[in-house]
Amino acid sequence: MIYLVTAYAFAVLILGGYLAWSLHRLDRLLNH
Amino acid sequence: MNRYTRLAGIAVLLMLVAAAMIFLYAPEDYLQKEPQRIFYLHVSSAIAAFAAFAVVLVASAVYLRTESARADRLARSAALVGVVLTTVTLVMGMLYAKPIWGTFWTWDARLTSTLVLWVVYAGYLLLRRLAEPGRQSARFAAVVGIFGFVDVPVVYFSVTWWRTQHPGPVIVNDALPPQMLLTFLVALACTLFLGAVMIAIRYRIETLMDEAPSPASASVPVIAKHEPEPAR
Helix, strand or coil: CHHHHHHHHHHHHHHHHHHHHHHHHHHHHHCC | CCHHHHHHHHHHHHHHHHHHHHHHHCCCECCCEHHHHHHHHHHHHHHHHHHHHHHHHHHHHHHHHHCCHHHHHHHHHHHHHHHHHHHHHHHHHHHHHHHHHCCCCCCCHHHHHHHHHHHHHHHHHHHHHHCCCCHHHHHHHHHHHHHHCCHHHHHHHHHHHCCCCCCCCCCCCCCCCHHHHHHHHHHHHHHHHHHHHHHHHHHHHHHHHHHCCCHHHHHCCCCCCCCCCCCC
16 A cells, blocks of 8 residues: 555656646746 | 636646545555555656657757747647656656565666656756856757657666566556546546646746847947948
8 A cells, every 4th residue: 555655746747736836837937 | 817827727636536536446456555646647657758759859840840929839838747647657656666666776677667757758858957058069969869768668668678577557458447447547648638737838938038138248248349440
């Protein structure tokens, strides 16, 4: 169970983190 | 809220649907138990990464032929997203391997060729970051982007060409029961959509960065070219 939770937590962190960072970067570029 | 934020919201919603199917709909595997659920996103992210690298291949070939700035931007964007997806594939694979094989890593052909794929495209990104921007570095990167794709079929066929600890293809061999297959196909479609949205956002960022004046050119004063004195 620990490996399943860790695997999906990692995926959420990387994919979600990358998506959020991209949107933040885009927002900054569009507003400056 | 702009178009890209809306697309990202749809992608997140679709990934939540995929997660619901993975954890609530798909049956538990009789032999592998709970860790088998890692399979759905592990394989989906690998296929999405292959698709991203295929975009790099096509965009790089178009760039070499036409020198289109748009093709170069698309190659850069898809390479970054491909590396992110390959990272997810590798780490999820390691966390899947530990309870099933008893080890996080083994140097078998599938794992090694996937690591090589990650290194090739991480190198591509490093090249784009460190090289002086311009025609020469873009052309060189395009060549790396094209030749790097050679490793994609090697990764895919590694389990049939060599004897590996990694299992062979289960989707094309019809080895999944219907509920698991449906869950996998939904997860795959959602991950492909997420990858496409990530590439679209990155492409927009690259376009805005290309159009913006570089800080170096803004801060360095323009030095007038020395004009020779007129002949007397």
